[in-house]
Amino acid sequence: MKDKVTNILISGVGGQGILLASEVLSEVLMLAGYDVKKSEIHGMAQRGGSVVSHIRYGAKVFSSIIPEGQGDILLGFELLETYRYLPLLRQGAKVVANDLKILPPPVTLGREKYPENIPQKIRQAFPDTLVMDGLAVASRAGNPRTANIALLGALSTALPIETSYWYETLQKMVPERFLEVNIKAFDLGRQTAASQI
Amino acid sequence: MKRTMLSGNEAIARGAFEAGVKVASAYPGTPSTEILENIARYSTIDASWAPNEKVALEVGIGASFGGGRALVAMKHVGVNVAADPLFTLSYTGVRGGLVLVTADDPELHSSQNEQDNRNYAKFAKIPMFEPSDSQEALDFTRLALEVSERFDTPVMLRTTTRISHSKSVVEPGEPAAGPSTAGCIEKNPAKFVMLPGNARKRHTVVEERLRSMEEWACHQSFNRIEVGEGKVGVITSGVSYLYAKEILPDADILKLGLVYPLPKQLIRDFASRYDTLYVIEELDPFIEEQVRALGIAVHGKDLLPICGELTPARLNKALTAKDVQNYFVPSEPLPNRPPNMCPGCPHRSIFYSLNRLKAFVTGDIGCYTLGFMEPLSAMDTCICMGASIGNATGMTKVLDPEEARRVVAVIGDSTFLHTGINGLMDMVYNKSTATVLILDNRITAMTGRQENPGSGYTLMGEETTRIDLEALCRSVGVKHVTVIDPYDIEHTRNVIKTEMQRPEVSVVIARRPCMLVKRDPVKRQPSLAVDADKCTGCRACLQLGCPAIEWQPDAGDKGKAVINPLLCCGCGLCSQMCHFDAIGVRHEG
Numbered sequence: 077m078k079d080k081v082t083n084i085l086i087s088g089v090g091g092q093g094i095l096l097a098s099e100v101l102s103e104v105l106m107l108a109g110y111d112v113k114k115s116e117i118h119g120m121a122q123r124g125g126s127v128v129s130h131i132r133y134g135a136k137v138f139s140s141i142i143p144e145g146q147g148d149i150l151l152g153f154e155l156l157e158t159y160r161y162l163p164l165l166r167q168g169a170k171v172v173a174n175d176l177k178i179l180p181p182p183v184t185l186g187r188e189k190y191p192e193n194i195p196q197k198i199r200q201a202f203p204d205t206l207v208m209d210g211l212a213v214a215s216r217a218g219n220p221r222t223a224n225i226a227l228l229g230a231l232s233t234a235l236p237i238e239t240s241y242w243y244e245t246l247q248k249m250v251p252e253r254f255l256e257v258n259i260k261a262f263d264l265g266r267q268t269a270a271s272q273i
Numbered sequence: 274m275k276r277t278m279l280s281g282n283e284a285i286a287r288g289a290f291e292a293g294v295k296v297a298s299a300y301p302g303t304p305s306t307e308i309l310e311n312i313a314r315y316s317t318i319d320a321s322w323a324p325n326e327k328v329a330l331e332v333g334i335g336a337s338f339g340g341g342r343a344l345v346a347m348k349h350v351g352v353n354v355a356a357d358p359l360f361t362l363s364y365t366g367v368r369g370g371l372v373l374v375t376a377d378d379p380e381l382h383s384s385q386n387e388q389d390n391r392n393y394a395k396f397a398k399i400p401m402f403e404p405s406d407s408q409e410a411l412d413f414t415r416l417a418l419e420v421s422e423r424f425d426t427p428v429m430l431r432t433t434t435r436i437s438h439s440k441s442v443v444e445p446g447e448p449a450a451g452p453s454t455a456g457c458i459e460k461n462p463a464k465f466v467m468l469p470g471n472a473r474k475r476h477t478v479v480e481e482r483l484r485s486m487e488e489w490a491c492h493q494s495f496n497r498i499e500v501g502e503g504k505v506g507v508i509t510s511g512v513s514y515l516y517a518k519e520i521l522p523d524a525d526i527l528k529l530g531l532v533y534p535l536p537k538q539l540i541r542d543f544a545s546r547y548d549t550l551y552v553i554e555e556l557d558p559f560i561e562e563q564v565r566a567l568g569i570a571v572h573g574k575d576l577l578p579i580c581g582e583l584t585p586a587r588l589n590k591a592l593t594a595k596d597v598q599n600y601f602v603p604s605e606p607l608p609n610r611p612p613n614m615c616p617g618c619p620h621r622s623i624f625y626s627l628n629r630l631k632a633f634v635t636g637d638i639g640c641y642t643l644g645f646m647e648p649l650s651a652m653d654t655c656i657c658m659g660a661s662i663g664n665a666t667g668m669t670k671v672l673d674p675e676e677a678r679r680v681v682a683v684i685g686d687s688t689f690l691h692t693g694i695n696g697l698m699d700m701v702y703n704k705s706t707a708t709v710l711i712l713d714n715r716i717t718a719m720t721g722r723q724e725n726p727g728s729g730y731t732l733m734g735e736e737t738t739r740i741d742l743e744a745l746c747r748s749v750g751v752k753h754v755t756v757i758d759p760y761d762i763e764h765t766r767n768v769i770k771t772e773m774q775r776p777e778v779s780v781v782i783a784r785r786p787c788m789l790v791k792r793d794p795v796k797r798q799p800s801l802a803v804d805a806d807k808c809t810g811c812r813a814c815l816q817l818g819c820p821a822i823e824w825q826p827d828a829g830d831k832g833k834a835v836i837n838p839l840l841c842c843g844c845g846l847c848s849q850m851c852h853f854d855a856i857g858v859r860h861e862g
Contacts, residue, residue: 089610090612099440102440106276106277106278106442111442112441112442113406113441114278114439114440114441115438115440117434117438118438124612124615124820125610138515138516138518138519139515139516139519139585140406140435140439140440140512141435141516141584142585143519143585143589144585144586144599145586145597145598145599156607156608156610157610159607160603162601162603163601163602165600166600167600167601179823180611181610181820182608183608183824184815184820184822184823184824185647185815185818186812186824186826186832188608188609189608191603191605191607
């Protein structure tokens with residue numbers, strides 16, 4: 077009953093493929109034999125809005141929402157949205173951040189300022205941080221729209237899951253004509269993360 | 274079937290399939306929408322979108338009266354629309370099992386209020402199941418259909434956003450044999466014709482049904498006691514059960530699967546064992562008040578919040594009076610990132626024009642509700658589906674003619690067909706002078722692009738007759754119906770201006786398909802770019818609030834606009850805004 081539950085957050089901007097990424101991740105965790113719960117909020121024209129998805133796995137998971145301050149890993153698809161959800165993490169948590177800025181409306185209109193030096197600020201609070209240019213990795217794989225899968229590849233290095241479960245899940249969830257490029261993006265993301273450890 | 278990850282909505286769809294449901298009907302509404310979208314994958318079920326929730330329920334009632342099992346789904350506020358048939362359905366009972374799913378939205382993630390629809394169960398005297406995860410969502414859907422037939426009653430199934438949109442591991446079952454009564458006429462006016470003489474008799478049946486269900490529910494496994502250390506007792510249901518297990522892992526728990534009628538004897542027996550008893554529930558003290566009415570002292574809303582979602586953190590704070598000490602808190606204020614209308618959204622120029630014309634805009638429910646946000650700032654009211662038109666009529670009745678001209682009702686195509694048409698009939702009949710703008714993007718966009726009677730396609734993707742909005746408006750008596758292309762800003766503004774001046778009802782239909790609907794043959798135009806030499810930094814283009822246009826404060830003397838090519842879809846609105854001819858097609862290199 078008190079077996080440890082691991083808490084993963086995926087945050088970003090609506091439209092970046094967060095739902096698919098959290099879908100893939102939770103499927104992988106289930107295949108690996110864990111109890112898994114996943115929760116996110118979508119519906120009200122969330123395109124462009126701030127989005128966060130909660131994924132919890134372990135022997136037995138109750139709440140699908142991560143209790144505040146107990147997040148173990150944060151996978152951020154955009155810098156400001158990575159920064160925004162850091163308070164949900166525990167001390168010593170791991171952060172994988174996509175090195176990408178998408179300006180929110182108050183900033184594009186010139187009313188508010190986008191925070192500066194976010195990667196350094198994250199690293200200062202969470203030394204176990206990996207900042208990766210997901211778009212560049214995805215472009216190297218052959219399609220910039222696979223950045224979400226490249227980021228999952230980077231995240232995968234932090235999880236005790238065999239890669240075969242990842243490939244099996246991608247095969248199931250990605251349309252066939254995009255499968256090869258997604259697997260390449262996943263592998264490149266994984267390599268990028270491994271080379272930085 | 275193998276273990277699989279399902280959302281609550283997917284699990285309900287699976288449960289309906291396994292239970293042999295024949296007919297499913299719904300109007301889309303977050304967080305309920307995916308129930309019908311998933312039911313549509315099962316070829317044994319006739320699944321369709323109804324123009325509104327009342328019609329959806331009436332279709333379900335018909336299927337049930339014909340002997341087939343039926344499932345009807347809607348969001349919490351949708352039940353308000355369906356309430357009229359619902360309360361009388363409670364009296365008639367059913368033939369084939371009928372389940373009404375109400376997907377509630379504590380915390381108003383995407384709703385206009387956070388009403389607790391457990392109250393409808395008590396109000397309409399209808400039993401209600403409440404699952405706490407996807408496995409229960411599946412199991413309770415099957416159970417609800419069986420119970421519906423066994424007790425001759427409609428049954429409600431209540432989810433909340435955290436059940437509907439959370440995924441958890443499910444072991445699906447085998448499809449059960451369908452109900453024996455499938456599809457045959459059986460006349461029984463004493464049961465199905467609710468005029469006073471018959472309805473009086475049925476009311477006593479309803480009360481007797483609730484009494485017998487209450488006793489029955491005391492001995493059913495969906496209401497169960499989980500024994501912990503025996504010091505603290507908790508009565509809970511739905512998603513709150515999971516939070517209670519998370520925060521109070523050692524408590525004894527009475528987990529209620531049926532939240533109405535409550536198993537009173539079971540509650541009495543459970544409560545008698547504890548000095549400290551909590552009722553842990555979201556929103557209203559629905560269980561708490563009924564437990565108190567039994568003369569049992571409990572802690573509930575004296576500690577727990579009545580507004581908003583319960584979360585593990587909020588529950589922990591309420592029970593232990595300890596706030597979470599966050600390890601890290603940013604030292605600077607972070608800019609908000611509210612949702613925005615998409616790049617290329619055809620509604621954008623409408624709100625820009627209404628803002629410029631200083632209109633008072635009675636608004637409605639849909640993507641275009643975002644028109645209230647800066648910089649467009651052109652929506653002044655928003656109550657419920659279809660309200661914009663009636664609101665405009667009422668306003669013009671109390672204003673002097675000059676002010677009344679400023680009133681414009683804005684409504685989407687799907688919402689217009691949902692309940693807007695009724696308001697338009699009233700407008701014509703009662704000689705209102707307001708202007709109605711129908712934003713026709715040919716889809717129900719807000720909830721994720723569902724078909725509607727104006728889109729020309731069914732839920733199953735089959736082509737069907739498309740409601741002709743112009744003809745419909747004319748047929749109820751509107752003399753002035755104009756169709757415009759909202760991508761033409763000047764024409765759009767001129768037409769709206771003219772129609773606002775007209776001392777008669779007029780309808781302007783702004784027609785452009787939603788940018789996200791791939792079916793419609795809108796050619797995605799090449800992205801545009803700002804010619805930095807020509808940009809004077811006047812910021813006119815920023816007034817559209819398009820997410821693709823970014824302001825660079827440090828460029829030039831006054832700053833300059835830049836277009837993000839990844840987001841821009843070349844709709845061309847910004848180039849019409851620019852007086853300096855600085856925005857044109859991007860030339861690479």
